[in-house]
Amino acid sequence: MRGFDPAAGVLEQAVALGAVDDPCGSSAEALQGADTAFVAAPVGALPAVLDEVLGAAGEQCVVTDVGSTKRVVVEGRDDPRFVGGHPLAGAETAGVAYARADLFEGATWYLTPAAKTAGTLFERLHRTIAGYGARPVAIDAAAHDRLMASVSHLPHVLANVLVGQAAAALADEDERLPAAGPSFRDATRVAGANDAIWTDIYLANRDAVVERIDETVRRLADVRDALTTGDARRVTEWNAAARTARRQLLERELAGGPVHELRASVPNQPGVVARLALELGRAGIDINDMALYPSSDMRDGVVALWIAGDAAANRAEALVSQLGYPVARP
Amino acid sequence: MRGFDPAAGVLEQAVALGAVDDPCGSSAEALQGADTAFVAAPVGALPAVLDEVLGAAGEQCVVTDVGSTKRVVVEGRDDPRFVGGHPLAGAETAGVAYARADLFEGATWYLTPAAKTAGTLFERLHRTIAGYGARPVAIDAAAHDRLMASVSHLPHVLANVLVGQAAAALADEDERLPAAGPSFRDATRVAGANDAIWTDIYLANRDAVVERIDETVRRLADVRDALTTGDARRVTEWNAAARTARRQLLERELAGGPVHELRASVPNQPGVVARLALELGRAGIDINDMALYPSSDMRDGVVALWIAGDAAANRAEALVSQLGYPVARP
Numbered sequence: 001m002r003g004f005d006p007a008a009g010v011l012e013q014a015v016a017l018g019a020v021d022d023p024c025g026s027s028a029e030a031l032q033g034a035d036t037a038f039v040a041a042p043v044g045a046l047p048a049v050l051d052e053v054l055g056a057a058g059e060q061c062v063v064t065d066v067g068s069t070k071r072v073v074v075e076g077r078d079d080p081r082f083v084g085g086h087p088l089a090g091a092e093t094a095g096v097a098y099a100r101a102d103l104f105e106g107a108t109w110y111l112t113p114a115a116k117t118a119g120t121l122f123e124r125l126h127r128t129i130a131g132y133g134a135r136p137v138a139i140d141a142a143a144h145d146r147l148m149a150s151v152s153h154l155p156h157v158l159a160n161v162l163v164g165q166a167a168a169a170l171a172d173e174d175e176r177l178p179a180a181g182p183s184f185r186d187a188t189r190v191a192g193a194n195d196a197i198w199t200d201i202y203l204a205n206r207d208a209v210v211e212r213i214d215e216t217v218r219r220l221a222d223v224r225d226a227l228t229t230g231d232a233r234r235v236t237e238w239n240a241a242a243r244t245a246r247r248q249l250l251e252r253e254l255a256g257g258p259v260h261e262l263r264a265s266v267p268n269q270p271g272v273v274a275r276l277a278l279e280l281g282r283a284g285i286d287i288n289d290m291a292l293y294p295s296s297d298m299r300d301g302v303v304a305l306w307i308a309g310d311a312a313a314n315r316a317e318a319l320v321s322q323l324g325y326p327v328a329r330p
Numbered sequence: 331m332r333g334f335d336p337a338a339g340v341l342e343q344a345v346a347l348g349a350v351d352d353p354c355g356s357s358a359e360a361l362q363g364a365d366t367a368f369v370a371a372p373v374g375a376l377p378a379v380l381d382e383v384l385g386a387a388g389e390q391c392v393v394t395d396v397g398s399t400k401r402v403v404v405e406g407r408d409d410p411r412f413v414g415g416h417p418l419a420g421a422e423t424a425g426v427a428y429a430r431a432d433l434f435e436g437a438t439w440y441l442t443p444a445a446k447t448a449g450t451l452f453e454r455l456h457r458t459i460a461g462y463g464a465r466p467v468a469i470d471a472a473a474h475d476r477l478m479a480s481v482s483h484l485p486h487v488l489a490n491v492l493v494g495q496a497a498a499a500l501a502d503e504d505e506r507l508p509a510a511g512p513s514f515r516d517a518t519r520v521a522g523a524n525d526a527i528w529t530d531i532y533l534a535n536r537d538a539v540v541e542r543i544d545e546t547v548r549r550l551a552d553v554r555d556a557l558t559t560g561d562a563r564r565v566t567e568w569n570a571a572a573r574t575a576r577r578q579l580l581e582r583e584l585a586g587g588p589v590h591e592l593r594a595s596v597p598n599q600p601g602v603v604a605r606l607a608l609e610l611g612r613a614g615i616d617i618n619d620m621a622l623y624p625s626s627d628m629r630d631g632v633v634a635l636w637i638a639g640d641a642a643a644n645r646a647e648a649l650v651s652q653l654g655y656p657v658a659r660p
Contacts, residue, residue, distance in 0.1 A: 146499060
C-alpha cells in the first residue's frame with residue numbers, strides 16, 4: 001500500500017502505524033502502476049483532488065473516494081475509472097492516528113457506480129472492499145445522499161438543536177442535566193461533531209438535508225396538533241406507528257442467512273455490472289461478493305454474485321432474469 | 331415493606347421477588363401505621379389514586395408518587411403530607427417483574443415539595459430516598475415539567491419523528507438501514523416507547539412539550555436558512571455552539587467532590603425545609619443528605635445539609651445565609 005498526504009508528518013505516522021507501507025512524495029508518484037486509488041479529503045476539497053488523481057492515474061486504475069456525500073463528486077465526473085464510495089466506519093475522530101486494521105470489518109461501504117463505470121474496475125473495487133471485511137452496497141448517488149440525509153445528517157442536525165435547546169432551558173431553570181436522561185444522552189451524543197468535516201457535509205448535501213428538515217417540521221406540526229387537541233387515541237397511534245417503523249428498520253437490517261452463488265450471463269457492455277449492482281442494491285439485496293468471468297472472445301461474460309439468505313438470493317435471481325440476463329446456480 | 335396492587339397476580343410476584351414483604355388486600359390496609367407511601371400508577375390515573383391514598387393515610391404519613399410529570403399531581407393537592415416525586419430510573423420496561431434491589435442506585439430522584447409541605451415529612455422522605463442510594467433533588471413542579479419536556483419528552487418526540495421519516499425514506503428508495511448508522515440508532519433507541527406510559531406523559535405535559543416543539547421548529551428554521559443561503563461560517567458557528575452546549579451540560583453533570591455538612595438554624599414554620607431544598611435545587615446544588623433537629627421547645631430547629639464539592643458547599647452556605655438562616659459548619 002502506497003500513500004501520499006500533503007500535510008506534514010501524516011505520512012510518517014501512517015507508516016509507523018502500518019497503514020501505509022511505501023510513503024510517496026506526491027499523488028502522481030503514489031499512483032504509478034496503481035490498480036486502485038482511494039482518495040480521502042474533506043468533502044469540499046474532494047472534487048478538485050479527484051480530478052487531479054484521475055489525471056495522474058493509469059487507464060486500468062479504479063479511483064474512488066470516501067466522502068460522506070456523493071452527488072457532489074459523481075455529478076460531472078463520468079470517467080469510466082471513477083466510482084464514488086462511502087464507507088460507514090470511523091467515528092467523530094479524524095486522522096491517521098485512529099487507523100485500525102479492523103476499521104471496516106462488517107461496515108456498510110456504499111459504492112455509486114454510474115452508467116459509464118467500467119465493469120471490470122467496479123468488480124475489482126467491490127472485491128477489494130469485501131476483502132477488507134466490509135459489506136459493499138451499490139447505490140445511486142442521489143439516493144445515497146437522500147438516505148444519508150435521513151439516517152445521518154438529520155439526526156446530527158436534531159442532536160445540535162436538542163442540545164442547544166436543553167442548555168438554554170437548563171440555564172433558564174438554573175438546573176443541571178439529570179444524571180439519568182438516557183433518551184437525551186443518546187440523542188445528543190453526536191452534537192457538535194467535528195466542524196471541519198460537518199460544515200462540508202451539511203453544505204454539500206444541503207438540498208436533501210433541507211428536504212428532511214421540512215418533513216420533520218411537517219411531522220412535528222402533526223404531533224403538536226394531536227397534543228393541543230388532547231387526542232389520546234391519535235397520540236397513541238402516532239407512538240405505535242413509530243414502534244412499528246423502528247421494528248421494521250431493525251428487522252430489515254438483521255436479514256441474512258446462508259450464502260448463494262448466482263451466475264448471470266451478460267453482454268460485455270459498459271454499464272452492465274453497475275446496472276446489476278444498482279438493481280440489487282435498490283431492492284435491498286446485498287452482494288457479499290462478486291466476480292467477472294469474460295468469455296474468450298470478450299463479447300460476453302458471466303458475473304458471479306454471492307448473496308446471503310435464501311429469500312434474498314431468490315429475489316436476486318428473479319430480478320437479474322427480469323433484466324434479461326440468464327441466471328444459473330452452479 | 332407492605333404493598334397493594336389491584337391487578338391480579340402482581341402482589342404475589344412482588345412478594346416472590348422480595349419487592350414486598352407483606353401483601354395487603356387494599357391500599358387502606360397497606361397504609362395502616364405507614365410512615366411513607368409510594369404511589370405508582372399511570373400518570374393519567376395518578377390524581378384519583380393519590381386522593382384515595384391521602385384519604386386513607388395517617389397524619390404522619392408522607393405520601394409521594396413516581397409519575398413522570400408533576401404539575402398534574404401537585405396542582406390542587408396542597409396537603410402537607412404530599413410531596414410529588416419522580417425517580418429517573420427504570421427503562422422502557424414496566425411492571426414488578428423488572429424490580430431490582432439496585433434500581434435507584436445513583437439515580438436522580440426529583441421531589442417537588444410545596445409551601446405547605448411539612449418539613450419533618452419532607453426530610454423523612456428525603457432521607458428514605460437517599461437511603462435507597464438515589465440522589466434526591468428538590469425542584470418546583472412546573473420547572474420539573476419544563477425540564478423533562480427538554481431532556482426527555484422532546485427527545486422521545488424527535489425519536490418518533492426520525493424513525494417514521496427514515497422508514498418512509500428507506501421505503502421510497504427501496505433501501506435498508508445501513509449497518510453502521512450510530513447517530514440514527516442512538517437517536518431512535520426510545521422511539522415508540524410503551525404506549526400505556528407515554529400517551530399519558532405526552533398529554534399530561536402537553537403545554538411544555540408543545541412549547542419545546544415550537545422552539546425546535548424555530549431552531550430548525552434557523553439551520554435551514556443557513557443551509558439554503560450556503561453560509562459556511564454560520565453553519566460552523568451553529569455546530570460549534572452545539573459542541574459548547576454539550577460540553578457545558580456534561581461538565582455541570584459531573585460536578586462533585588468532598589461532602590460538607592452545613593447546619594442552618596431555622597424557625598419551626600411550615601414551608602421552611604421545602605424553601606431551603608428548592609433554593610438549593612434551583613441553584614444546581616444537590617443535597618446528598620439532610621436531617622432535622624428541632625429544639626426542645628419546638629419553636630426553632632436546625633436543618634443539617636450534606637453537600638458534595640467545595641464550591642457547591644460554599645454556594646449553599648451563601649444562599650442559606652441570604653435566606654436569613656444562620657449557617658454553621660460543625
